[in-house]
Amino acid sequence: MQFTYHTPQHTDEIKQLGKILTQCFNALPSDEAAYLNRIGIENTRILRINDQIGGGLGLLHLGQWYNGANIPMVGVAAVGIAPEYRGKGTAIALLQSVLQELHTKETPISVLFSAAQPLYRKAGYEQAGTLCHWEVSTASIQSKQHTLEVRSLSLDSEMFAELYNQQACLNQGFLDRNTVMWEMIKHSESPMYAYQFENEGYVIFQQKQDCLIIRDWVLLTAAAVRQFWTFLSNHLSQIDRVEWKSAPVDALSLCLPDQTAKVKWIKPWMLRIVHLQRALELRNYPNINAELHLDIQDAMLPNNQGKFILSVENGRGTVTSGGRGELQLEIRSLSPLYTGLFSAEQLALTSLLTGTPEAIQTATQIFASPTPWMPDFF
Secondary structure (H helix, E strand, C coil): CCCEEECCCCCCHHHHHHHHHHCCCCCCCCHHHHHHHHHCCEEEEEEEEEEEEEEEEEEEEEEECCCCCEEEEEEEEEECCCCHHCCCCHHHHHHHHHHHHHCCCCCCEEEEECHHHHHHHHHCCEEEEEEEEEEEEHCCCCCCCCCEEECCCCCCCCCCHHHHHHHHHHCCCEEEECCHHHHHCCCCCCEEEEECCCCCCCEEEECCEEEEEHHHHHHHHHHHHHHHHHHCCCCCCCCCEEEECCCCHHHHHCCCCCCEEEEEEEEEEEEEEEHHHHHHCCCCCCCCCEEEEEECCCCHHHHHHHEEEEEEEEEEEEEEECCCCEEEEEEHHHHHHCCCCCCCCHHHCCCCEEHHHHHHHHHHHHCCCCEEEECCCC
C-alpha cells in the first residue's frame, strides 16, 4: 500500500474523516464534526491509502508544566482508522508521519490518551501520568466553614484562565491550555454553573439528577479549599454525590472527616519524547550538579538514537553527544522517568531500563519530582 500524509485540502475530506471517527468511537456524526471543527482543518491530518482516506487524527498545540517549566507539547487526539485498513500497518504509518513532522518542527514532547497501548508503545509512547476521577457522598463532607465570599461567575469570564495559570505552573503535568481545551471544558448540552471564591479559586460544574459533576476547579489558598468543601456540602438537600478530577493521591481528601472519598476511575496518559535534546534542555531539574550518560534506542526517530550526556547544573540541563552510555533504555522508557511518574529504580525492576547502580541512582536524583497528573482529557 502507498501512504500519503497531508492536511485536508477541502471540506469533503473532513466529512470522510468525520464518518470514520463516528464509527471508530461509536459517536454521533454531529459530535465528531463539531470536534474536528473545534480543532480546525489546519490541525487535522489525513492518511490516504491508494487514493482512499484510511484514517486521520487531530493535533492540539499546547504546553505542559514540568518542575515550573512550560514545555511545548502537541496533544494527539481523535486517532481513527477505517475498518478495512486496520491490521495492515496503517495506524503505525500515520503515527510515524506525525512524529516525523513534529520532530522536524523541533516539538519537544507529545501526549495522548490511549485506547490501544501496544500500538502507541510501538510508536515510542509510554505511560507518563494520570487523570483520576473521584467521588464522595455529599452527606460525608460535613464542612461548615465560610471563609470566603462566593459569587456566581459568567462562563466567558477571563478569571478562569488567570487563576488556572497560577495553579497549573505548580503542578507536574498540567496543561498550558489553548482555546480548544477551554471550549471542551465549558461546552455541554446540559446547564453549566460557575462560582468564584473571591480571587482565590473557582469551580465549574453541572448537575445530573442527584450528582454534582465538577468540570474544572482551581483552589489557590487554604481558605479557598475550605470554602470549596463548604460550598459542596451546602448542596446536600438536592445532591447525593459529588465527582471531581484530581491526583491519584488527592490532598483535598484530607479535609474530609473520614475516608469516604474514592477513586471512581483512573486513566493513564502517554507521553513521547519527540525531540530529545529540546525535551531534556527545556525541563527544570533539582538544584544539583550531576552528569548522566544515556544510551537511547529510537527506531522511529534516528536523531534521538545514540549516546548522550545530560549535564545538570543549578537546575538546568544541557545535552551533548557521546559519553559512556551507562544508562540504556528505549525512547519510550524515558517518558515515565522524564515526567516523574516512576523512578529509575522502579523502571529497572520492570526491565524498562538497565544501567550501572551509579547511573540509576543519578537518574533518580535528576528526575525527582511530584507525581504527574492532569485534570484534562482530549
